[in-house]
Amino acid sequence: MLRLLWLVPAIPLASALALAILRLSQKSAAWLGTCSIAASSVISLLVSISFLNAPPASSAYTQVLWRWFDVNGLRPEIALYLDPLSLVMMVVVAFVSFLIHLYSTEFMSGDDGYGRFFAYLNLFVGSMLTLVLADNLLLLYLGWEGVGLCSYLLIGFWYRDPANGRAGRKAFIVTRAGDTAMVIGLFLLFHDLGTLNIQDLMHRAALQWPTGSTGALAAAFLLLGGAVGKSAQLPLQTWLPDAMAGPTPVSALIHAATMVTAGVYLIARTHTLYSLAPQAQFAVAVIGAATLLMAGFSALTQHDLKRVLAYSTISQIGYMFLALGVGAWPAAIFHFMTHAFFKALLFLGAGIVIESLGGEHDIFRMGGLRRELPMTFWTFLIAGCSLAGLPLITAGAFSKGWIVWGAYSAADGSAGLWVVALVGVFLTALYTFRMIFLVFFGQQNSQVTRKPGQAMVIPCLILAFFSIAGGYIRTPIASYLSTVLPWNPGTNRSPSFGEMFSEGAVALVFFLGLCLAYMLFLRRRDYSTALASSPAGSVLDRFWFSDWGMDWLYDRLFVRPVVWLAKAGKSDPIDGFYAGVGRLNEIAWRGLSLTQSGRLRWYAAAIAAGTIVLIGVVIFS
Amino acid sequence: MMNLMEIAFFAAGAVAVIATVLAITRLVAVHALLYLIVSLLAVAVVFYTMGAPLVAALEVIIYAGAIVVLFVFVVMMMNLGVQDREIERKWLAGRAWIGPVILSALLLVEVIYLIVRVPVSATVSSVLTPKQIGLALYGPYLLGVELASMLLLGALVGACHLGRTRSEARQ
Amino acid sequence: MTAIPMADGLVLGGILFALGLAGLLLRRNLLLILVSIEIMLNGAGVAFVAAGSRWGQADGQVMFLFILAAAAAEVSVGLALLLTHYHRRQTLDADSVNEMRG
Numbered sequence: 001m002l003r004l005l006w007l008v009p010a011i012p013l014a015s016a017l018a019l020a021i022l023r024l025s026q027k028s029a030a031w032l033g034t035c036s037i038a039a040s041s042v043i044s045l046l047v048s049i050s051f052l053n054a055p056p057a058s059s060a061y062t063q064v065l066w067r068w069f070d071v072n073g074l075r076p077e078i079a080l081y082l083d084p085l086s087l088v089m090m091v092v093v094a095f096v097s098f099l100i101h102l103y104s105t106e107f108m109s110g111d112d113g114y115g116r117f118f119a120y121l122n123l124f125v126g127s128m129l130t131l132v133l134a135d136n137l138l139l140l141y142l143g144w145e146g147v148g149l150c151s152y153l154l155i156g157f158w159y160r161d162p163a164n165g166r167a168g169r170k171a172f173i174v175t176r177a178g179d180t181a182m183v184i185g186l187f188l189l190f191h192d193l194g195t196l197n198i199q200d201l202m203h204r205a206a207l208q209w210p211t212g213s214t215g216a217l218a219a220a221f222l223l224l225g226g227a228v229g230k231s232a233q234l235p236l237q238t239w240l241p242d243a244m245a246g247p248t249p250v251s252a253l254i255h256a257a258t259m260v261t262a263g264v265y266l267i268a269r270t271h272t273l274y275s276l277a278p279q280a281q282f283a284v285a286v287i288g289a290a291t292l293l294m295a296g297f298s299a300l301t302q303h304d305l306k307r308v309l310a311y312s313t314i315s316q317i318g319y320m321f322l323a324l325g326v327g328a329w330p331a332a333i334f335h336f337m338t339h340a341f342f343k344a345l346l347f348l349g350a351g352i353v354i355e356s357l358g359g360e361h362d363i364f365r366m367g368g369l370r371r372e373l374p375m376t377f378w379t380f381l382i383a384g385c386s387l388a389g390l391p392l393i394t395a396g397a398f399s400k401g402w403i404v405w406g407a408y409s410a411a412d413g414s415a416g417l418w419v420v421a422l423v424g425v426f427l428t429a430l431y432t433f434r435m436i437f438l439v440f441f442g443q444q445n446s447q448v449t450r451k452p453g454q455a456m457v458i459p460c461l462i463l464a465f466f467s468i469a470g471g472y473i474r475t476p477i478a479s480y481l482s483t484v485l486p487w488n489p490g491t492n493r494s495p496s497f498g499e500m501f502s503e504g505a506v507a508l509v510f511f512l513g514l515c516l517a518y519m520l521f522l523r524r525r526d527y528s529t530a531l532a533s534s535p536a537g538s539v540l541d542r543f544w545f546s547d548w549g550m551d552w553l554y555d556r557l558f559v560r561p562v563v564w565l566a567k568a569g570k571s572d573p574i575d576g577f578y579a580g581v582g583r584l585n586e587i588a589w590r591g592l593s594l595t596q597s598g599r600l601r602w603y604a605a606a607i608a609a610g611t612i613v614l615i616g617v618v619i620f621s
Numbered sequence: 622m623m624n625l626m627e628i629a630f631f632a633a634g635a636v637a638v639i640a641t642v643l644a645i646t647r648l649v650a651v652h653a654l655l656y657l658i659v660s661l662l663a664v665a666v667v668f669y670t671m672g673a674p675l676v677a678a679l680e681v682i683i684y685a686g687a688i689v690v691l692f693v694f695v696v697m698m699m700n701l702g703v704q705d706r707e708i709e710r711k712w713l714a715g716r717a718w719i720g721p722v723i724l725s726a727l728l729l730v731e732v733i734y735l736i737v738r739v740p741v742s743a744t745v746s747s748v749l750t751p752k753q754i755g756l757a758l759y760g761p762y763l764l765g766v767e768l769a770s771m772l773l774l775g776a777l778v779g780a781c782h783l784g785r786t787r788s789e790a791r792q
Numbered sequence: 793m794t795a796i797p798m799a800d801g802l803v804l805g806g807i808l809f810a811l812g813l814a815g816l817l818l819r820r821n822l823l824l825i826l827v828s829i830e831i832m833l834n835g836a837g838v839a840f841v842a843a844g845s846r847w848g849q850a851d852g853q854v855m856f857l858f859i860l861a862a863a864a865a866e867v868s869v870g871l872a873l874l875l876t877h878y879h880r881r882q883t884l885d886a887d888s889v890n891e892m893r894g
């Protein structure tokens with residue numbers, strides 16, 4: 001059964017090709033697109049069951065398909081590698097993708113790019129699965145670039161509006177900066193260690209590079225650059241809010257559940273390298289902590305429903321980075337899993353709300369929708385509670401609490417990071433419930449024009465179930481992942497006092513946030529509007545609304561100089577040199593032809609002057 | 622105390638220079654030619670003081686006596702006279718002097734510099750008789766004589782032809 | 793009897809040549825331009841004779857004779873051309889000789 005592993009990424013890729021080439025009706029495209037992902041999910045489940053029942057030696061299974069190329073010592077293979085980490089990622093990715101495909105069949109109906117949409121989406125899933133199952137970094141990079149391409153294609157899906165194209169370009173260019181760093185990291189790794197096969201790399205690195213050596217540091221920082229770009233962390237997070245220009249299923253799948261977690265996966269995969277470069281690992285933690293705070297503040301001020309969720313995604317991935325940075329590797333992966341469930345659900349719900357109101361995105365123009373869209377309301381509420389971390393019930397609470405505890409107790413944790421994580425919990429609760437109260441409670445400001453059909457509601461229900469139930473498998477997941485990822489903070493012993501205290505603090509902070517949101521956005525809305533329009537408040541509001549001014553900064557720092565350079569080069573100054581030679585000759589010609597004036601006395605004077613010059617030459621030589 | 626030849630040289634040289642200056646600045650063509658004759662006669666004296674009596678004589682006979690006479694004939698034919706004075710005055714206005722003065726001054730400075738910078742030993746003091754000149758002419762420089770005669774023939778033919786076309790057109 | 797130093801003769805010749813050049817560039821009357829040419833030739837001749845007398849040899853004076861012959865030839869042809877031009881253009885303005893434009 002394990003031998004079917006190659007089908008998991010292959011089926012979506014094949015169906016993407018078919019969807020791209022064949023001209024299918026909407027119904028056929030929907031069936032083909034969704035069934036291929038369904039098949040991929042089923043096969044991934046079968047493979048997982050087989051893997052769990054009879055784990056192969058060293059709990060890793062490699063399936064080599066063929067040798068890619070062989071050039072001067074670089075011999076990457078198209079090979080898939082299955083171990084607990086990639087198994088968890090594969091199952092989550094396939095399953096959530098299937099649900100979102102199901103949702104899209106109804107969401108995108110009527111759009112004349114229907115077949116194109118499913119082709120791109122399938123291509124994305126195929127690339128993401130390739131990324132997750134890759135045996136060597138080059139194949140991983142292939143999947144990495146594939147998901148980046150699909151992200152660009154799908155953000156700018158409605159290409160007739162130039163703003164969407166700009167958003168797609170912005171995403172592509174910003175992640176490109178990170179990708180370039182990653183490629184240089186790959187070069188460095190191959191140059192120093194001689195291979196790109198991940199397991200071989202980790203072994204050789206441990207042997208060859210002492211802890212803190214420049215080779216390990218350089219490689220770790222460069223790979224971190226790539227991860228930061230793809231996962232929209234500081235300083236490359238500016239593309240994700242604008243990526244909300246794409247259709248909502250795209251935002252749900254790519255920019256919430258899967259692609260943005262590729263960076264987390266990369267760091268977790270190469271964790272040995274980061275253990276060898278403690279400064280890089282500390283940088284990961286700092287980036288995570290800073291990002292989760294920044295994005296949290298920004299999410300508090302947004303008006304667009306999807307942008308709130310986008311900043312929320314950035315913030316939650318900041319949590320994952322924080323966990324990676326302190327060495328709590330399984331916590332990061334577990335949070336990825338729960339986040340995939342509840343964030344996808346939040347986006348799907350947001351999509352239903354937006355479509356029902358006929359395209360309204362502004363939460364201040366929504367309200368009171370819990371009566372008209374009950375199913376959506378309840379699933380959205382469950383997902384929101386999971387995101388904020390309602391204790392004991394929701395999956396998000398388990399995973400987030402684990403990270404908060406790990407920020408203090410793990411190998412590189414500290415009290416400062418613990419406090420930051422707690423503040424993040426407060427912010428998360430605040431903005432989540434702000435969003436929920438503004439959209440679903442209060443008086444209704446917009447009319448509901450469409451109600452969602454079954455294909456949109458059923459995925460929401462399924463994801464809501466997992467947003468609750470997913471938390472209970474924390475202990476098995478932890479012990480399962482500990483075979484590959486170190487750090488298992490003793491889950492079969494009773495929790496220590498510190499851990500109980502931490503969990504209690506998380507719960508307290510959650511309720512604080514909930515109450516504050518209730519006060520400001522449900523009971524006395526005028527308080528929040530007064531706060532926002534006070535002098536200090538409005539400055540902060542604008543500052544956080546514009547993502548702490550980072551767009552403005554990047555515009556001044558990078559965009560304008562490059563555009564200026566491009567405009568300056570438009571007249572082709574290098575070629576101008578060669579054209580200038582010709583023009584010089586022309587000027588000389590024009591000048592010299594003036595001497596042929598035909599005037600006798602002019603010629604006489606010229607002769608006299610020439611004579612003087614020649615005699616002068618004789619004198620002075 | 623300079624001897625007679627040197628005094629004569631300097632005096633004749635001064636006359637030549639002054640006469641030339643006057644010749645090139647006159648407004649009436651005939652006046653310029655008359656001053657030219659004076660200049661040429663002074664140059665003949667200079668030649669004599671340098672020990673070249675034959676050349677001095679030839680200067681007077683051919684240069685002043687034939688070439689300048691040719692000029693005078695042409696002036697007569699074209700009836701250049703006092704009536705052209707105004708035109709010449711206009712042509713010799715202030716701005717016309719700048720270029721020529723500068724260029725010829727530069728040339729003069731360069732030439733004098735070239736002459737003066739190399740000290741030369743004293744000149745041989747001798748007077749060359751026409752006999753010596755004749756022996757040189759029909760000795761080593763015979764070819765030159767023949768060529769000069771062909772040159773003169775060519776000039777003759779050319780002038781004749783040019784003149785005939787003109788006189789035919791007049792008829 | 794001491795002879796005239798060569799430098800003095802050469803300088804005199806140079807002065808006459810420069811004056812002739814000045815006259816050539818200065819005057820606009822074609823006839824006087826030809827007169828200036830004659831002055832220049834004369835100056836060159838003075839230089840030759842001075843150089844020849846330095847060595848006491850006949851070469852300088854022979855050269856002067858050839859210059860004389862050339863001057864005569866040139867003056868005759870030049871004046872013939874001048875008369876032709878005057879016949880056509882009725883003017884002796886040097887600026888009327890301007891048809892060989894580049």
